[in-house]
Amino acid sequence: MKKIIFFLAITLIFTACKDESKDNGKLNIVTTTTMITDLVQNIGGDMVNVQGLMGSGVDPHLYKASEGDVSKLVNADIIFYSGLHLEGKLVEVLEKMKSTNKTTIALSDALDKKTLIGSEYFASNYDPHVWFDINYFQQFAIKVASVLSEKDPKNALKYETNKNAYIIKLEALQDKVKQTITTLPKEKRILVTAHDAFNYFGKAYGFEVVGLQGISTATEAGVQDVQKLATFIIEKNIKAIFIESSVPKRTIEALQASVKSKGHDVKIGGTLYSDALGNAGTAEGTYIGMFEYNVNTIVNALK
Numbered sequence: 001m002k003k004i005i006f007f008l009a010i011t012l013i014f015t016a017c018k019d020e021s022k023d024n025g026k027l028n029i030v031t032t033t034t035m036i037t038d039l040v041q042n043i044g045g046d047m048v049n050v051q052g053l054m055g056s057g058v059d060p061h062l063y064k065a066s067e068g069d070v071s072k073l074v075n076a077d078i079i080f081y082s083g084l085h086l087e088g089k090l091v092e093v094l095e096k097m098k099s100t101n102k103t104t105i106a107l108s109d110a111l112d113k114k115t116l117i118g119s120e121y122f123a124s125n126y127d128p129h130v131w132f133d134i135n136y137f138q139q140f141a142i143k144v145a146s147v148l149s150e151k152d153p154k155n156a157l158k159y160e161t162n163k164n165a166y167i168i169k170l171e172a173l174q175d176k177v178k179q180t181i182t183t184l185p186k187e188k189r190i191l192v193t194a195h196d197a198f199n200y201f202g203k204a205y206g207f208e209v210v211g212l213q214g215i216s217t218a219t220e221a222g223v224q225d226v227q228k229l230a231t232f233i234i235e236k237n238i239k240a241i242f243i244e245s246s247v248p249k250r251t252i253e254a255l256q257a258s259v260k261s262k263g264h265d266v267k268i269g270g271t272l273y274s275d276a277l278g279n280a281g282t283a284e285g286t287y288i289g290m291f292e293y294n295v296n297t298i299v300n301a302l303k
């Protein structure tokens with residue numbers, strides 16, 4: 001970290017000598033997770049350059065800034081990140097950016113804290129996986145549009161139009177998700193995954209959610225956790241458990257083996273996208289595609 005801070009200091013001095021860096025008059029935006037990158041691209045369209053730091057399959061809890069990342073952050077006009085300590089290892093660098101008066105926005109700050117799920121695992125005291133409630137993601141969209149309009153007033157109308165179009169798509173997604181979930185009997189709505197990313201999903205769409213690892217992937221699941229959860233799966237007669245794309249699958253496989261050692265079977269229902277979207281250029285590489293894919297995978301496997 002020392003090295004990065006040193007590099008940061010050097011870069012800040014260096015960039016202080018330059019004009020506000022703008023390519024073709026477009027805003028340079030740096031984002032952290034793939035969900036935020038997709039959102040800002042949807043609202044910003046051709047009017048902005050967006051550089052996402054994290055790719056698909058990248059775990060934001062563990063992601064550390066490289067020197068190249070720091071240089072991108074320093075040269076950005078706006079930085080959007082998720083917040084609530086989701087990006088646990090970037091907090092220091094992001095706070096540093098904020099302290100230099102760079103427009104640095106934690107999108108979760110736009111949400112009403114009273115409605116959030118508390119968590120003792122995070123320094124923020126809140127569960128940061130808020131994008132799994134589509135209503136919260138809509139509020140992210142509104143915040144992004146308002147920040148872009150403020151920084152780039154000549155395109156404000158276009159940002160507003162893009163935001164409205166995107167929100168209509170999110171509302172359609174919301175309807176579709178609810179419809180798909182109604183096809184799964186209520187007693188089968190139990191979601192067991194690698195880490196606790198789906199609490200907001202559970203709250204919004206009526207699932208009991210159990211994560212094998214704590215709420216952050218920074219803590220490993222112990223043998224006792226595995227045993228306890230195996231018993232729970234057998235008692236509740238749960239058909240399937242799920243791997244996550246940004247978490248190693250060994251813990252879920254250990255859970256499956258533990259259920260088997262007790263004389264029962266649970267299948268692996270598929271890989272869910274939790275803290276990162278799928279590959280760019282695929283349907284799952286977008287927030288909307290990811291959400292549909294997850295819900296279809298969950299419902300089909302648990303039926």
Ligand SMILES: [Zn+2]
Binds near residue numbers: 196197
């Ligand atoms: Zn997570």
